[in-house]
Amino acid sequence: MGLDIRLPIGAMFTVFGLLLVIYGAVSDKSIYQRSLGMNVNLEWGAALLIFGVVMLLLARRSSAKSDDSEHSGNHKN
Amino acid sequence: MTLSAIDWIIMLVYFVFVLGIGFMLRRYMKTSTDFFLSGRSIPAWITGLAFLSANLGAQEVIGMAASGAKYGIATSHFYWVGAIPAMVFVGVFMMPFYYGSRARSVPEYLKLRFDEKTRGLNAISFATMTIFSSGISMYAMGLLLQTLLGWDFNFSVLVSAVIVLIYIFLGGLTSAIYNEVLQFFLIVLGFLPLVFLGLKDAGGWSGLQARLGVVATQHGFGSGAWSHSWQYMGSASSNPMGVEWFGMVMGLGFVLSFGYWCTDFLVVQRAMAANSMSAARRTPLIAAVPKMFFPFLVILPGMIAIALTYQAGGSGFTLPAKPDGSLNYDMVIPMMLGHYFPSGLLGVGLTALLASFMSGMAGNVTAFNTVWTYDIYQSYIKRGASDRHYLMMGRMATVFGIAVSVAAAYVATRFNNIMDMLQLVFAFVNAPLFATFLLGMFWKRATGHGAFLGLLSGMLAAAIHHELTLPMHAVAGVKGGWFGATHIYPSEMAQNFWTAIFAWTTCFVVTILVSLATRAREEKELVGLVYSLTERPKEERLSWYQRPAILGMIVLLMTLALNIIFW
Numbered sequence: 001m002g003l004d005i006r007l008p009i010g011a012m013f014t015v016f017g018l019l020l021v022i023y024g025a026v027s028d029k030s031i032y033q034r035s036l037g038m039n040v041n042l043e044w045g046a047a048l049l050i051f052g053v054v055m056l057l058l059a060r061r062s063s064a065k066s067d068d069s070e071h072s073g074n075h076k077n
Numbered sequence: 078m079t080l081s082a083i084d085w086i087i088m089l090v091y092f093v094f095v096l097g098i099g100f101m102l103r104r105y106m107k108t109s110t111d112f113f114l115s116g117r118s119i120p121a122w123i124t125g126l127a128f129l130s131a132n133l134g135a136q137e138v139i140g141m142a143a144s145g146a147k148y149g150i151a152t153s154h155f156y157w158v159g160a161i162p163a164m165v166f167v168g169v170f171m172m173p174f175y176y177g178s179r180a181r182s183v184p185e186y187l188k189l190r191f192d193e194k195t196r197g198l199n200a201i202s203f204a205t206m207t208i209f210s211s212g213i214s215m216y217a218m219g220l221l222l223q224t225l226l227g228w229d230f231n232f233s234v235l236v237s238a239v240i241v242l243i244y245i246f247l248g249g250l251t252s253a254i255y256n257e258v259l260q261f262f263l264i265v266l267g268f269l270p271l272v273f274l275g276l277k278d279a280g281g282w283s284g285l286q287a288r289l290g291v292v293a294t295q296h297g298f299g300s301g302a303w304s305h306s307w308q309y310m311g312s313a314s315s316n317p318m319g320v321e322w323f324g325m326v327m328g329l330g331f332v333l334s335f336g337y338w339c340t341d342f343l344v345v346q347r348a349m350a351a352n353s354m355s356a357a358r359r360t361p362l363i364a365a366v367p368k369m370f371f372p373f374l375v376i377l378p379g380m381i382a383i384a385l386t387y388q389a390g391g392s393g394f395t396l397p398a399k400p401d402g403s404l405n406y407d408m409v410i411p412m413m414l415g416h417y418f419p420s421g422l423l424g425v426g427l428t429a430l431l432a433s434f435m436s437g438m439a440g441n442v443t444a445f446n447t448v449w450t451y452d453i454y455q456s457y458i459k460r461g462a463s464d465r466h467y468l469m470m471g472r473m474a475t476v477f478g479i480a481v482s483v484a485a486a487y488v489a490t491r492f493n494n495i496m497d498m499l500q501l502v503f504a505f506v507n508a509p510l511f512a513t514f515l516l517g518m519f520w521k522r523a524t525g526h527g528a529f530l531g532l533l534s535g536m537l538a539a540a541i542h543h544e545l546t547l548p549m550h551a552v553a554g555v556k557g558g559w560f561g562a563t564h565i566y567p568s569e570m571a572q573n574f575w576t577a578i579f580a581w582t583t584c585f586v587v588t589i590l591v592s593l594a595t596r597a598r599e600e601k602e603l604v605g606l607v608y609s610l611t612e613r614p615k616e617e618r619l620s621w622y623q624r625p626a627i628l629g630m631i632v633l634l635m636t637l638a639l640n641i642i643f644w
Contacts, residue, residue, distance in 0.1 A: 041421040
């Protein structure tokens, strides 16, 4: 089906990751008392960002590949 | 729990993506096959994750965490015994008939294999059931958001209903499947830090085990009763579930689990959308891999919560009590989110919870609109219309289905007992179903009359068994014992498992007897529908990791290993 699901997944987690990383960097450190002293926004935000970017890259690579194969298919015809 | 701007932004971003997927898929919905079956064009990893996620409604997340607190790690039997073996079975043995027969729904398979009346019985009971399940799910969500965030019940119910309506109306099953995959990742990535923080607070796995020992001894069980899955299953009185291993393995592991995973159209529909026979067969097997690790995501938080409630950790987490003084187990996940997550991550965690509510609802709605359109509308109301007409009807059924679910949610707010009654009736309807499919697929002599009468008598047996027995400490009523309690079970769970065992056995025996007494169908009519008359799917072209039988073995071995580790 036309739309590669990894695009929206990747985009959404990239946005989530960016939001959390930025918020983690600027937010008041006292709110991290509840997460046992860990700045989970910064740390988990970075993890989400990496996940999102990897998904986007995978989607891009497979769309590049299918373009190539379409082109080579055309040449054969 | 109070939300900051960042939490609202995250929630909003999620809604934008959910609706965006619906709008982007809209232009691909040209035929009814696109709408109801995703044009049979989806790769296995996506249908696999959707197969898992369609079942991962919030009731599962909330309920499994609650059971984790109540019964400890033995709750993982619902996964390692009550799901994985059945998922392997449906992928390896049953999918060739579902996918290969080109049936568009599970009831339609029953029509091809047996007859019209068996299909009708299944289609109507299934359609009713899905609508009410979706309503119950909506009710639970509205209630939770009300207590947790102080949101208006009407607001929560209507907003979530409208969002689910829009994305299914536009993009049909594909939209539901894509959103389920999105929700899968959201739930995993949203709850993982919760498990991490909770476990850290409880002093790691060894600290958790020590605390759970206190929980167990205070309840009067052996000290490992909360942290071992099998060791205490020898007799019903030595474990908090109140079930012995035989009732658990037969009732849950065989009848209920196979009945659900192998015959429920809600999950089977995801596999039917796959782009090839081998992808359809791999769908449940791929789903089984994350499924076997889900106990660590949804049951472990419950165990952590109860452990910290009995022996406080550094951060002072405790479960809240209900008005009657007992612990409110259903609040495990929401309370832990509020306790450990700072604003920001809290938004992600709450969005994951909302996502699980909506995926549960969407799964029911897509299954309903297909069964309604193909098995009820096209079969009994309007035959032979154009494909465009049925596509339109599918969209109408989506609107209608969601409207009835919303109505059901409001009925539930007024008459809580009605919902309990309905769930009970559904349990009677579902319990015998797997016997019908097993005989239908693997015994060519089974006949339509046999299947129909077997199903009816199985349901009746379930009802009679339920009304003749009672769980301990319960009063006669919705819990059973209407005809007088001739047998007392140690727990409600034990009663449920044995109801299922009786229903299945009755259906199995009656179907065989009636089939032998009625005329068999011509063998040539059953090609592609029955195991002994169908060619095995060819697998030579597939590499080893794509072969269902090999994948199935790997999945079973991994599950066995988990059972041994947490014995």
